[in-house]
Amino acid sequence: MQVFKFGGASVKDANNIKNMADIVKNSAVKDLLIVVSAIGKTTNALEGLTNNYISGNDEMYENLESIKKYHFDIINELFAYNYPKVYDDINNTFVEIEWTIEDKPQDPYNFIYDQIVSIGELLSSKIVSHYFNYIGITNKWLDARSFIQTDNTYREAHVNWHKTNDLIDSQVPALLKNTIAITQGFIGNTSENFTTTLGREGSDYSAAIFANCLNADKLVVWKDVPGILNADPKRFPEAIKFDELSYASAIEMTYYGASIIHPKTIKPLQNKNIPLYVKPFLQPEDQGTIIKETDSTINTPSVIVKSNQQLLSISSKDYAFVSEKHLSHLFRAFAEANIHINMMQISALTFSVCMDQDAQKFEKLVEMIKQDFSFKYNLDLELFTIRNFTEETVAKYIDHSKSLLEQRSRNNAQFVVRK
Ligand code: ASP
Ligand code: MG
DSSP states (O other): OEEEEEOGGGGSSHHHHHHHHHHHHHHTOSSEEEEEOOSTTHHHHHHHHHHHHHTTOTHHHHHHHHHHHHHHHHHHHHHTTOOHHHHHHHHHHHHHHHHHHHSOOOSOHHHHHHHHHTHHHHHHHHHHHHHHHHTTOOEEEOOGGGTOBBOSOTTSOOBOHHHHHHHHHHHHHHHHTTSEEEEESSEEEOTTSOEEEOSTTTHHHHHHHHHHHHTOSEEEEEESSSSOBSSOTTTOTTOOBOSEEEHHHHHHHHHTTOTTSOGGGHHHHHHTTOOEEEEETTSTTSOOEEEEOOOOOOOOOEEEEEEEEEEEEEEETTOOOOOHHHHHHHHHHHHHTTOOEEEEEEOSSOEEEEEEOOHHHHHHHHHHHTTTEEEEEEEEEEEEEEETOOHHHHHHHOOGGGEEEEEEOSSEEEEEEEO
């Protein structure tokens, strides 16, 4: 049993969906579960629609029309207008958005967001499933919400592993016997039967959840890159591909901001020793990168850049040294504001923190600390993490005159820099 995951880029147009069908046919895997993301940049478009709906902007109707047009253009090309089932099914799916936006928004933003944005994955999975049946790749369409159970933290739902595992384990293997099933990434369901999402780019994570609960032989994530590289090739053309990475290295790289795989993806696979293959969907024969348990240590330096960073320097208003008492107060405030600290440093009078730029969370933090602390900050910075650094790589990638904060451990060097 295997799980394949196809991201937005791999289904972004009719050609890519045809390519996906070739990959599935040629793989000849029996018992295959396919997890798909929304088509192309549909999630961003649905986010835009949601924002316009919440703020009462009629532009939401144009947003909806252009999302519809995008999907129906692809359908027309795939089915040449002669497969009524897909037209009915997709029209009915769009009706769910139409009904939602007919009334004035009443529920909290995050809840509404999930009800609307989740439709992207329903649309893509239905189109792919109908298309596969249309060309003779018999398959079943599964609603991921019947299996992935979460709490009600809308937009960043936490998976209830116990319930999810029971549901998948008791039903999906039988459904997959000698056949293919197609389902959605990114979405889940609360105990009150409302749709949730698992956080942006969360489809990889969905695929890993299914793979874990199915004890799959492997998970293959099909991407528009040759595999996992030691730097972003768009920015650093000399980047090289890893043939193999350990789970631990992959977890570290995603933690520091390598955006190729969702950070939550690796652990559920590691726990069951399921290898993760990251392969290029346009060169399916290439080996890509395999992430698995391995003791081979790789010393190739990797350069990971996280953008949209804010550097905050906090000092106590009484001009005292930064004490553990201050720190415990500050850490509590960071936790309550739901801010993740990407890097930090303590000096005599200041506590410096590098974090993702998020005006709302920052405001919440300020409210909690402004009475006792004063602060300064810089915006629009980048956090460079160089794993397995050498002086040579540091010299090559870091302009020290733009660097505001630096830190080195035995293996990693980090720099907060101006663009
Ligand atoms: N469609 C969702 C997103 O764009 C989930 C994913 O692609 O993984 O964030
Ligand atoms: Mg995506």
